[in-house]
Amino acid sequence: xxxxxxxxHLFSDPAEVEALRGDLLSWYDSCKRELPWRTxxxxxxDADRRGYAVWVSEIMLQQTQVATVIDYxxxxxxxxxxLQALAQTSLxxxxxxxxxxxxxxxxxxxxxxxxxxxxELSGHMPRRAEALQKLLPGVGRYTAGAIASIAYGQxxxxxxxxxxxxxxxxRCIGADAGSPTVTDQLWDMANALVDRSxxxxxxxxxxxxxxxxxxxxxPLCRECPVKQHCRAHQRKLLGKPLLVPDVEDCGxxxxxxCPPATEPWDSSLGVTNFPRKAxxxxxxxxxxxxxxLQRRGCGGPEYLIVQRPSSGLLAGLxxxxxxxxxxxxxxxxQREMLAxxxxxxxxxxxxxxxxxxxxxxxxxxxHIHQTYVVYSLSLDEDVTLDPALxxxxxxxxxEFRASAVSTxxxxxx
Ligand code: SF4
Numbered sequence: 001x002x003x004x005x006x007x008x009h010l011f012s013d014p015a016e017v018e019a020l021r022g023d024l025l026s027w028y029d030s031c032k033r034e035l036p037w038r039t040x041x042x043x044x045x046d047a048d049r050r051g052y053a054v055w056v057s058e059i060m061l062q063q064t065q066v067a068t069v070i071d072y073x074x075x076x077x078x079x080x081x082x083l084q085a086l087a088q089t090s091l092x093x094x095x096x097x098x099x100x101x102x103x104x105x106x107x108x109x110x111x112x113x114x115x116x117x118x119x120e121l122s123g124h125m126p127r128r129a130e131a132l133q134k135l136l137p138g139v140g141r142y143t144a145g146a147i148a149s150i151a152y153g154q155x156x157x158x159x160x161x162x163x164x165x166x167x168x169x170x171r172c173i174g175a176d177a178g179s180p181t182v183t184d185q186l187w188d189m190a191n192a193l194v195d196r197s198x199x200x201x202x203x204x205x206x207x208x209x210x211x212x213x214x215x216x217x218x219p220l221c222r223e224c225p226v227k228q229h230c231r232a233h234q235r236k237l238l239g240k241p242l243l244v245p246d247v248e249d250c251g252x253x254x255x256x257x258c259p260p261a262t263e264p265w266d267s268s269l270g271v272t273n274f275p276r277k278a279x280x281x282x283x284x285x286x287x288x289x290x291x292x293l294q295r296r297g298c299g300g301p302e303y304l305i306v307q308r309p310s311s312g313l314l315a316g317l318x319x320x321x322x323x324x325x326x327x328x329x330x331x332x333x334q335r336e337m338l339a340x341x342x343x344x345x346x347x348x349x350x351x352x353x354x355x356x357x358x359x360x361x362x363x364x365x366x367h368i369h370q371t372y373v374v375y376s377l378s379l380d381e382d383v384t385l386d387p388a389l390x391x392x393x394x395x396x397x398x399e400f401r402a403s404a405v406s407t408x409x410x411x412x413x
Pocket of ligand 1 (some may be wrong): 171230
């Protein structure tokens with residue numbers, strides 16, 4: 001019987017793989033963005049410091065734009081240039097530096113992991129992706145692969161959102177990109193493609209391509225260094241599949257990587273037919289009443305902030321006293337509840353009618369569409385805060401901005 005034809009979704013020709021590696025790396029060498037963590041990883045001779053530099057950058061870059069990360073990264077590395085320095089600092093200081101970067105548990109876990117490396121691994125980072133993932137809290141498969149390949153030269157692939165997009169387009173993978181089948185396939189592909197002599201550069205090049213050329217909405221295919229290897233691009237140019245066996249035939253046999261039969265190729269979308277994603281879950285709506293409580297301080301107004309619990313959303317961060325609100329609660333009732341809560345915080349009676357409704361602030365967290373109903377209240381006399389309650393303190397506006405507070409609370413102020 002004739003051998004089965006190779007799947008059109010895979011890289012089955014070694015010569016093509018070699019050519020793709022070469023094209024991608026040449027482009028990267030001439031076009032890559034100069035980023036502080038790249039410079040550091042390329043010039044740092046101490047292996048642990050190199051691993052640490054890549055690790056910090058990778059954690060900060062999760063769900064966050066490069067342009068936002070640069071300043072945070074530089075300040076972080078200046079303050080804690082080594083794992084040992086990070087392990088010795090307080091969580092409060094980590095939260096203060098992280099304030100505004102979002103997904104706050106990342107900073108906390110980075111510090112926990114640094115402590116673990118210092119106390120349990122003699123201060124030495126694991127060098128292999130498998131060990132990094134297994135031993136370091138907060139280090140998943142992607143981050144482990146990035147550290148091992150970029151800092152330690154292990155020939156292991158990485159798959160992040162950019163790589164998903166590029167690979168799905170290169171090989172016309174149109175099944176749900178978040179499904180386990182496609183995810184496994186993409187990891188296998190990334191591991192097979194990665195350049196054996198320059199794995200770190202290759203992985204960064206693939207991600208860089210996704211971030212700057214093969215972007216989600218309007219990819220710059222004409223300028224793309226790997227367009228001759230891209231099946232989505234070929235298909236767009238020809239207006240029909242070119243491959244033998246072609247990608248559409250593949251779907252007839254229930255191919256797990258083809259677009260679902262109900263959603264065939266849409267020529268108006270071109271290469272952006274790929275990747276396909278299952279519809280995202282809408283964020284849950286939540287409401288909270290929050291009060292900017294103000295008193296006259298020596299150098300100007302001061303505000304009361306309280307610390308959130310040490311686990312859950314925005315763990316350990318500071319905020320204006322806030323109270324979750326049930327859906328459909330009347331304004332009068334929410335005012336009363338907030339006044340009661342404030343009374344507990346300050347230990348002094350607070351009249352509900354004294355609370356002035358200022359407006360609403362909306363902030364979208366990854367999975368919560370949060371509305372803060374903002375009140376303000378100025379206190380004439382001093383109040384003594386009850387130490388039995390969660391930690392709380394009075395801060396000036398300047399201190400507030402330097403504290404570990406979320407972006408949402410800065411909007412409230
Ligand atoms: Fe992406 Fe276009 Fe390049 Fe294909 S040719 S990898 S779709 S930018």
